[in-house]
Amino acid sequence: MIERLPVRRIILIVLSLLIAYGVIAGTVATLQTGRFSTADWVSLFTAGVARGSVYAIIALGYTLVYGILFIINFAHGEVFMAGTFTAFFIAQALAGQGILNEYPIPSLVLLFVVSSVVSMAVAVILERVAYRPLRGAPRLVPLITAIGAALFLQYTFRGFYGAQVRAYPNIDILQGNVTIAGFSVQKAQVLVTIGAIILWFSLYMVIERTKLGRAMRAVGEDREIAALMGINVDRTIVSTFAIGGVLAGAAGILFVQLFNSVFFFMGFFPGIKAFTAAVLGGIGSISGAAVGGLVLGILEAVGPILFLTGFGIPSPNQLQPIISFGILVLVLIFRPGGLFGVPDEERA
Amino acid sequence: MMSRFPRSVNVGLLGGFVIIYLTAVGMIEAFYDRPIITGYLQFSVALMILNYLFTGYMAAKPSKDGAAPKPISAGMIAGLTAGALVGFFVLGMTVLAELGYNPRDMFVSINPASLDILSFGQTAALAVPIQALLGAVMGLAGGYLFQTAKEARSYVLVGLATLMIAALGAPLFAVMMDGLNIPSRWLFDRDGLTIAGAIVVVAGSVGIKWYFNRISFAETVAKVPGVTKKNTNLVLWAITGVVLLMLPWVVNTFISDVLGTVGLYILLGLGLNIVVGYAGLLDLGYVAFFAVGAYSIAVLTARSSFLVGGSVTAPAATGFMNFWVALPLTVVIAAIVGVLIGAPVLRLRGDYLAIVTLGFGEIIRTLVLSDWLKPYLGGPQGLTEVPSVPLGPLPARDPRILYYVIFAFVVLSYFVAIRLKNSRVGRAWAAMREDEDVAEGMGISVIKYKILAFVMGAAVGSLGGAFFAAKLSVANPGSFTLLVSINVLAVVVLGGMGSIPGVVVGSLVLVGLPELLREFGEFRLHIYGGILVAIMLLKPEGLIPDARRARELHRDNPEKLPDPILAEAGGLSE
Numbered sequence: 041m042i043e044r045l046p047v048r049r050i051i052l053i054v055l056s057l058l059i060a061y062g063v064i065a066g067t068v069a070t071l072q073t074g075r076f077s078t079a080d081w082v083s084l085f086t087a088g089v090a091r092g093s094v095y096a097i098i099a100l101g102y103t104l105v106y107g108i109l110f111i112i113n114f115a116h117g118e119v120f121m122a123g124t125f126t127a128f129f130i131a132q133a134l135a136g137q138g139i140l141n142e143y144p145i146p147s148l149v150l151l152f153v154v155s156s157v158v159s160m161a162v163a164v165i166l167e168r169v170a171y172r173p174l175r176g177a178p179r180l181v182p183l184i185t186a187i188g189a190a191l192f193l194q195y196t197f198r199g200f201y202g203a204q205v206r207a208y209p210n211i212d213i214l215q216g217n218v219t220i221a222g223f224s225v226q227k228a229q230v231l232v233t234i235g236a237i238i239l240w241f242s243l244y245m246v247i248e249r250t251k252l253g254r255a256m257r258a259v260g261e262d263r264e265i266a267a268l269m270g271i272n273v274d275r276t277i278v279s280t281f282a283i284g285g286v287l288a289g290a291a292g293i294l295f296v297q298l299f300n301s302v303f304f305f306m307g308f309f310p311g312i313k314a315f316t317a318a319v320l321g322g323i324g325s326i327s328g329a330a331v332g333g334l335v336l337g338i339l340e341a342v343g344p345i346l347f348l349t350g351f352g353i354p355s356p357n358q359l360q361p362i363i364s365f366g367i368l369v370l371v372l373i374f375r376p377g378g379l380f381g382v383p384d385e386e387r388a
Numbered sequence: 389m390m391s392r393f394p395r396s397v398n399v400g401l402l403g404g405f406v407i408i409y410l411t412a413v414g415m416i417e418a419f420y421d422r423p424i425i426t427g428y429l430q431f432s433v434a435l436m437i438l439n440y441l442f443t444g445y446m447a448a449k450p451s452k453d454g455a456a457p458k459p460i461s462a463g464m465i466a467g468l469t470a471g472a473l474v475g476f477f478v479l480g481m482t483v484l485a486e487l488g489y490n491p492r493d494m495f496v497s498i499n500p501a502s503l504d505i506l507s508f509g510q511t512a513a514l515a516v517p518i519q520a521l522l523g524a525v526m527g528l529a530g531g532y533l534f535q536t537a538k539e540a541r542s543y544v545l546v547g548l549a550t551l552m553i554a555a556l557g558a559p560l561f562a563v564m565m566d567g568l569n570i571p572s573r574w575l576f577d578r579d580g581l582t583i584a585g586a587i588v589v590v591a592g593s594v595g596i597k598w599y600f601n602r603i604s605f606a607e608t609v610a611k612v613p614g615v616t617k618k619n620t621n622l623v624l625w626a627i628t629g630v631v632l633l634m635l636p637w638v639v640n641t642f643i644s645d646v647l648g649t650v651g652l653y654i655l656l657g658l659g660l661n662i663v664v665g666y667a668g669l670l671d672l673g674y675v676a677f678f679a680v681g682a683y684s685i686a687v688l689t690a691r692s693s694f695l696v697g698g699s700v701t702a703p704a705a706t707g708f709m710n711f712w713v714a715l716p717l718t719v720v721i722a723a724i725v726g727v728l729i730g731a732p733v734l735r736l737r738g739d740y741l742a743i744v745t746l747g748f749g750e751i752i753r754t755l756v757l758s759d760w761l762k763p764y765l766g767g768p769q770g771l772t773e774v775p776s777v778p779l780g781p782l783p784a785r786d787p788r789i790l791y792y793v794i795f796a797f798v799v800l801s802y803f804v805a806i807r808l809k810n811s812r813v814g815r816a817w818a819a820m821r822e823d824e825d826v827a828e829g830m831g832i833s834v835i836k837y838k839i840l841a842f843v844m845g846a847a848v849g850s851l852g853g854a855f856f857a858a859k860l861s862v863a864n865p866g867s868f869t870l871l872v873s874i875n876v877l878a879v880v881v882l883g884g885m886g887s888i889p890g891v892v893v894g895s896l897v898l899v900g901l902p903e904l905l906r907e908f909g910e911f912r913l914h915i916y917g918g919i920l921v922a923i924m925l926l927k928p929e930g931l932i933p934d935a936r937r938a939r940e941l942h943r944d945n946p947e948k949l950p951d952p953i954l955a956e957a958g959g960l961s962e
Contacts, residue, residue: 051731051732129493129494170921170925173925174924174925179737180668181924182924183670183742184670184877184881184924185920185921187672187874187877188878188916188917188918188919188923188924189921190917191874191916191920192914192921193917194917195911195913198413199497199911200412200413200495200497201494312746312747315743319740358760359758361751361754362751362755365748365750365751366747368743369732369744369747372733372740372744373733373735
């Protein structure tokens with residue numbers, strides 16, 4: 041018998057050659073035009089790092105839930121939106137009284153607390169109402185539920201707070217630039233990156249050093265055995281959602297320092313991108329989320345201009361979603377386990 | 389649920405929160421404009437009444453641990469609690485506003501207008517007794533309803549449901565009756581029913597139910613001369629067909645248009661049903677094929693594709709093509725795109741596939757929107773002046789043309805879907821959906837059949853896109869958002885994945901109703917989200933289940949098969 045033509049493999053090889061050519065040729069051509077100075081590249085890079093840090097923190101929510109339940113919590117972006125949008129009203133009230141600029145640090149702490157608590161509450165309710173009854177159901181079922189829940193949450197908050205885009209009040213001391221190693225960097229970007237590092241490190245300590253962290257890892261390994269070992273599985277799962285919610289709420293306050301606006305649909309794209317980051321780093325892995333977030337953020341900020349300008353494509357930044365979704369597709373095709381995960385045939 | 393309150397009070401609090409939620413998201417205020425019985429009962433008031441009735445009913449039900457409450461008193465307590473909660477909410481919010489902390493600054497819908505509806509136009513202080521009384525009476529009725537015989541209860545439910553349907557569909561029914569020259573004024577008054585109308589509708593529905601309780605529907609039909617048991621189905625189908633063909637001549641253009649949209653979604657639903665229902669591949673980027681269809685037909689037929697953006701860069705071979713020549717080309721293009729998207733990603737497991745297809749949907753939308761492809765696809769404003777579908781003597785842009793064309797293609801796709809389901813291919817899909825590894829072991833080429841499902845779905849989806857572009861006479865990126873994918877998914881899921889009649893019902897309910905009930909427009913997606921969650925939680929096989937799919941979905945439903953180890957362990961560590 042003649043061996044069947046390996047169509048899939050041929051498509052994949054052609055695809056990877058095309059992409060490699062595009063990236064290299066585009067980069068060379070862009071650099072040759074000399075339109076961008078080193079300072080331009082550095083500012084794009086730092087913007088990417090800041091944005092990537094936010095993705096990384098949101099991605100932790102996907103990774104934690106996936107690591108324990110093996111479902112994609114599609115509504116996680118809405119958990120992020122809920123806290124951030126609610127905290128907006130606190131920020132607005134504080135700004136109205138002048139407190140926000142007079143006492144910026146206590147105000148920021150208050151915003152973090154409000155945002156995290158609201159996001160946590162939404163995440164816990166989501167788990168209780170939408171996911172818990174479906175444990176053990178076929179895969180498609182919780183996924184469709186999650187899509188429904190995402191839509192429901194978006195429009196609930198649209199109903200609550202209105203459909204218009206609101207401008208988050210600025211904090212004066214976070215405006216302007218600082219000079220680091222000879223390059224001028226926006227203060228907000230520095231704050232966001234440091235904040236994200238603190239959040240990530242706290243989570244890492246929780247997972248590695250606390251009893252709850254150990255319980256979470258055990259439930260992720262094998263739910264039944266963990267239950268036999270005396271772990272309260274339900275409580276551990278709720279805690280996982282709660283931690284993911286707290287992180288999403290905190291990430292929201294970081295996010296608005298960069299992007300300054302909130303509205304009911306704001307959770308969708310950061311959610312998808314954070315998911316991409318989680319997949320890129322290897323879903324289920326805490327370090328993977330951090331690396332995936334940073335890589336995605338930097339590629340998104342630098343990529344369109346670096347790869348596409350050289351081809352003379354007008355307004356390359358419009359094509360930025362293609363970079364992020366393209367990365368997602370490529371990672372899933374070539375390395376479904378993520379950059380750092382083990383390729384797992386069964387899971388992918 | 390651990391709580392110090394008795395169960396009836398808990399149920400009541402939940403019932404009260406439902407009303408507060410509906411107020412906070414603005415539904416109570418928006419639905420107040422819609423009459424049920426014109427001048428007497430508004431839709432949002434009816435919602436309150438039904439909610440209290442349901443609360444009372446639920447409180448009267450025995451709880452999971454087997455404790456059976458006294459139905460009537462439990463119902464009354466629950467209703468009273470719910471009503472009182474709503475009353476105190478109105479009072480609290482009013483007091484808050486008086487103190488200068490206007491809740492409206494945060495929650496846009498908690499405003500004087502909606503609070504006024506909850507207090508029935510009285511002062512806020514009177515809201516508590518009014519709502520509590522209403523809640524107690526309706527809760528009592530709900531408890532009583534639980535206690536009565538099942539048959540009596542079904543009469544009440546049929547009467548209430550018919551009343552709501554008749555009232556909400558009043559504008560449609562009135563127009564149809566006018567079209568047939570039947571006097572309708574005595575039944576319908578503006579958007580709602582008259583009192584006489586309400587009585588006739590309720591009495592009529594209860595009477596019909598009573599009649600068919602005695603003689604089955606099939607027997608009644610069989611009594612008509614010329615109808616035998618064998619051809620009953622055929623006769624019913626023929627009658628339905630004739631009615632559907634006549635419909636556009638009876639109703640006005642607006643409703644013709646709505647019917648066209650419903651047909652479009654049936655078409656899209658049938659296509660997605662092949663992918664999601666038959667092959668079990670969750671495709672969240674179905675809009676991509678819809679967009680490919682719309683843009684292909686636009687590029688091939690539109691007169692404007694030469695002139696977009698003032699440039700003449702579009703290839704000279706395109707444009708001015710007849711719709712019927714361009715349509716097969718469009719389907720072929722979509723099928724090719726289906727293969728290109730499908731081939732690399734189909735190895736992926738279900739939930740990854742969903743996200744990747746979503747990504748492709750967004751990539752296509754981004755490309756269409758970009759300045760890069762603007763000379764060809766028109767950027768944000770899209771391609772305009774897509775000619776309408778030419779069909780016989782009917783004048784161009786007559787919505788009836790699209791109705792008939794879509795109707796024909798729906799019938800065709802419906803037939804194909806049925807034949808496909810029971811074919812060798814359909815059985816291969818079912819096997820693959822149930823267990824990919826086993827199917828592969830049985831000699832089914834999983835990749836081949838997955839690509840086939842994708843291509844068929846793409847082809848049907850592109851037909852939908854082509855008709856859509858011809859209908860609106862433009863193809864622009866605003867029409868091809870993720871929400872289209874989710875709408876179609878909701879249509880398929882509501883009707884039942886894998887169920888062909890389910891798609892029709894899903895489209896009628898999810899696409900037809902919101903078009904007719906314009907007050908719902910704003911809440912359409914809100915309700916879709918709720919429906920997706922509710923269906924998955926309560927009835928994952930959908931309204932009209934496909935037998936095989938239903939068995940699969942309940943195979944390891946934890947509700948039906950409690951996990952003894954987990955239940956035990958959860959109890960131990962408390």
